[in-house]
Amino acid sequence: MTSSAPAPTAHxxxxxxTHERLxxxxxxxxxxxxxxxGIEALCRTAxxxxxxxxxxxxxxxxxxxxxxxxxxxxxxxxxxxxxxxxLPPREHIMRVFEHLESMSASPDYLGCPFLATAFELKNxxxxxxxxxxxxxxxxxxxxxxxxxxxGAHDPDxxxxxxxxxxxGSSARAMAQAQSLHGLATATATALLDxxxxx
Amino acid sequence: MTSSAPAPTAHxxxxxxTHERLxxxxxxxxxxxxxxxGIEALCRTAxxxxxxxxxxxxxxxxxxxxxxxxxxxxxxxxxxxxxxxxLPPREHIMRVFEHLESMSASPDYLGCPFLATAFELKNxxxxxxxxxxxxxxxxxxxxxxxxxxxGAHDPDxxxxxxxxxxxGSSARAMAQAQSLHGLATATATALLDxxxxx
Numbered sequence: 547m548t549s550s551a552p553a554p555t556a557h558x559x560x561x562x563x564t565h566e567r568l569x570x571x572x573x574x575x576x577x578x579x580x581x582x583x584g585i586e587a588l589c590r591t592a593x594x595x596x597x598x599x600x601x602x603x604x605x606x607x608x609x610x611x612x613x614x615x616x617x618x619x620x621x622x623x624x625x626x627x628x629x630x631x632x633l634p635p636r637e638h639i640m641r642v643f644e645h646l647e648s649m650s651a652s653p654d655y656l657g658c659p660f661l662a663t664a665f666e667l668k669n670x671x672x673x674x675x676x677x678x679x680x681x682x683x684x685x686x687x688x689x690x691x692x693x694x695x696x697g698a699h700d701p702d703x704x705x706x707x708x709x710x711x712x713x714g715s716s717a718r719a720m721a722q723a724q725s726l727h728g729l730a731t732a733t734a735t736a737l738l739d740x741x742x743x744x
Numbered sequence: 745m746t747s748s749a750p751a752p753t754a755h756x757x758x759x760x761x762t763h764e765r766l767x768x769x770x771x772x773x774x775x776x777x778x779x780x781x782g783i784e785a786l787c788r789t790a791x792x793x794x795x796x797x798x799x800x801x802x803x804x805x806x807x808x809x810x811x812x813x814x815x816x817x818x819x820x821x822x823x824x825x826x827x828x829x830x831l832p833p834r835e836h837i838m839r840v841f842e843h844l845e846s847m848s849a850s851p852d853y854l855g856c857p858f859l860a861t862a863f864e865l866k867n868x869x870x871x872x873x874x875x876x877x878x879x880x881x882x883x884x885x886x887x888x889x890x891x892x893x894x895g896a897h898d899p900d901x902x903x904x905x906x907x908x909x910x911x912g913s914s915a916r917a918m919a920q921a922q923s924l925h926g927l928a929t930a931t932a933t934a935l936l937d938x939x940x941x942x
Contacts, residue, residue: 580866582780656866661915665863668778668854670921679919706916707931713919714912717859718904721877721911723868733905733935740934 565602566616568592572609573617577659581610581666581674611673614663618681621659626688635696636743639689639708643734646712650719650726657720661713685709698741707737763800764814766790770807771815775857779808779864779872809871812861816879819857824886833894834941837887837906841932844910848917848924855918859911883907896939905935 571592575583585606589596603609627633627641649655656662660678667675690705698704715730769790773781783804787794801807825831825839847853854860858876865873888903896902913928 578866580780580864582778657863661919662863664919665855665860665915666778668776670919675919682916682919703927703930706927707934710909710912710916710927710931712912713915714908714910717863717911717915718880718908721859721862721868721873721880729901729904729908732901733908736905736938737931737934740938 564594564598568594568599568602568609569613569616572613573659576610576613577617577656577662578654581663607673610663611677614659614674615677617659618677622681622684625685634744635692636738638692639696639738639743640731640734642685642688642712643715643730646715646730647726647728650716650724650730655719658713658716661717662720682709682713685712693741693743696738696743698738698743700741704737704741704743707741708734711737762792762796766792766797766800766807767811767814770811771857774808774811775815775854775860776852779861805871808861809875812857812872813875815857816875820879820882823883832942833890834936836890837894837936837941838929838932840883840886840910841913841928844913844928845924845926848914848922848928853917856911856914859915860918880907880911883910891939891941894936894941896936896941898939902935902939902941905939906932909935 568588571594572588575588575591579587585596585599588606588609589599592599599609603612625642625645627638633641660681664670664675664678669675670679686705686709689708690701693701693704693708711730711733715726715733718729719726766786769792770786773786773789777785783794783797786804786807787797790797797807801810823840823843825836831839858879862868862873862876867873868877884903884907887906888899891899891902891906909928909931913924913931916927917924
């Protein structure tokens with residue numbers, strides 16, 4: 547997964563801890579409070595001066611995109627089982643939904659971070675919206691690969707449908723402020739059955 | 745559907761056109777630009793003085809909730825076929841998804857307004873989040889009633905699953921900035937079939 551953060555230079559390499567601290571604080575803050583968090587609050591939370599921030603990034607929009615990319619890479623790494631895992635394709639897919647069920651039970655869960663960013667920005671051209679789309683596509687690609695391996699009738703359709711279930715379930719957990727209680731896994735199961743997926 | 749707007753008094757009744765103009769402008773502006781739009785921009789767009797606004801509403805949060813309620817009532821009225829329509833229950837449900845497909849084709853479509861508000865506010869106790877939940881529940885109630893009439897195996901589960909498909913599809917159209925091209929109707933159809941719904 548390529549990063550939208552600026553390529554490291556002699557300067558930014560030396561400043562790597564600041565860079566990482568800023569992005570991690572930014573990702574957590576944007577997720578919890580939304581993309582309209584100001585530069586002041588961002589720097590205060592990260593313990594980074596504004597001057598340092600502007601030495602690393604040209605704008606808040608760039609911080610937003612880079613922080614979503616960094617957090618997203620970690621998030622997707624947790625969400626998708628390792629490809630080497632010796633699991634039937636259907637189990638691979640179900641693991642993702644079980645993970646979603648488990649995330650939705652946390653009181654801090656505010657829905658899929660990619661979807662939240664896209665909903666808040668309302669601008670598909672924003673660099674962070676582009677990052678959000680890239681990660682959603684990566685999830686669909688994962689589903690498609692497993693659907694193919696599992697002999698689904700129409701792997702492209704099933705992969706997109708599973709992404710819809712993932713997003714709709716995640717949005718529901720957020721909007722209802724409650725755990726999914728098996729809704730995501732039950733719905734994914736119904737679609738896997740309907741697609742003739744072994 | 746009850747309104748969260750203040751009950752009309754002699755004063756607000758006389759000011760009804762201002763009240764309605766403000767709420768309509770607010771709903772359009774919040775949907776297009778997000779819930780962080782300021783009071784100044786709101787009043788300017790509505791052509792209403794701040795003084796008039798504060799005579800009608802005590803806070804921006806109250807305007808936000810009331811405008812979502814007003815717009816939501818109209819939106820749900822368009823989305824749900826009239827109960828008197830002589831349609832089989834399955835067709836009643838499919839009409840909702842066909843309407844979603846058609847909305848998603850508009851370049852101005854930014855996803856379900858209730859979901860957008862909930863994602864942006866990140867606070868399930870906010871009066872507008874409560875309104876958003878109420879309308880999502882109304883959609884689920886509609887699906888449940890049709891699922892019962894159509895003899896679905898588990899009307900409660902099917903109704904919630906259809907709401908998940910609705911929300912996931914609407915979120916996808918927004919995040920991908922493209923029409924659904926039959927994805928919502930195909931996924932709803934698969935679930936209706938799986939639920940044994942006639």
